[in-house]
Amino acid sequence: MLKKLLLSVGGFTLIVLVLGATKASQVKTAMAVSHAQPPTSVTTKKAQLMGWRPTASAIGTLSPIKGITVSADADGVLVAFPQDNGAFVQEGDIIARLDTSVEEAQLAAAQARRDLATLQRDRATDLLSKNTISQSDADTATAQLLQAEAEVAALQAQIAKKTVRAPFSGRLGIRHVNLGQFIGRGAPLVSLQKLDELFVDFSVPQRVLPRLEPGREVTVLVDAFPGREFTAEVTAINVVVDDQTRNIAVQATLENPQDELRPGMFVQIKAALGEEEEIVAIPATSVHYASYGNSVFIVENMKDAEGKEYLGVRQSFVTLGATRGDYVGVTSGVKAGEVVVTSGVFKLRNAQAVQINNDIELPSSPTPEPANT
Structure with a gap:
């Protein structure tokens, strides 16, 4: 009798344990399903081969080939200033007379x-x-x-x-003095600038030096004249490299026949350094910039732990090259034809499920209008 009772209790206990384990497994599975993240919606673009000519970009300043602040070589009271502000004067013209x-x-x-x-x-x-x-x-x-x-x-x-004359032909600025004012020796009277030609002063990294020589043309962009390109010719390269920045100073000469450009203007310079090359290019927005390395997310078919296929992203570290407008060149990490995520890359992780939605496509062009600055 006791034996039958023990067998009954043991069987009941076993049934309870089996049912409990089954229920726990079902609950765990249900919880996992309920917490599964839905696919993240992303925009994408294919990496493509583009023909790019190697260029070096720099920022610079316009400076006068001939430009001075005219001053008196003696003390005295200003009794005549025969030239108007902004007037063009010839070499030898009288600018000012002292008593x-x-x-x-x-x-x-x-x-x-x-x-x-x-x-x-x-x-x-x-x-x-x-x-x-x-x-x-x-x-x-x-x-x-x-x-x-x-x-x-x-x-x-x-x-x-006490008769101040123009040492060269050029255009006067706005005078700093008035008639009847006592002028000390060396005091500034007015700026005189030769504007028909200007220097473009800029610096480039030392790695560019072997491909940049006097006589090469460079393109100059000025914010004051959007959409216009000015052409200058490299006329001098410094003989030493800056030991702090490892850059070398370059000077180009720019024709300015209409006196449109002025010394002191901020400019952007683009110098072509060789023949056109094919390079893999992707939108700049697809790059996830980080101190430990730049990367992109490539969209491809993946399998989960259960072997089911899904659309996911693979993080790939890249080496970046030159930029053109909204695009950046990639020298390693992405192949032409691969699909990269172009928005929201900062919130993605490796192997994350995604859903492509290109209904609203981000604009990207190697030559955007207006140009990127």
């Missing part, structure tokens, strides 16, 4: 002394020929004449310094 009334009076006196010294020298020469005076007296008269002439020349030079 010379005192110097002119001193010059008149010096000229009178010179004339008297000339008469005395002539008289001494005549008397010396008649042996009436000594050679020493004649030499003294000659020396006094030379001294008087030097005094006249010094005053004439001093007066000339």
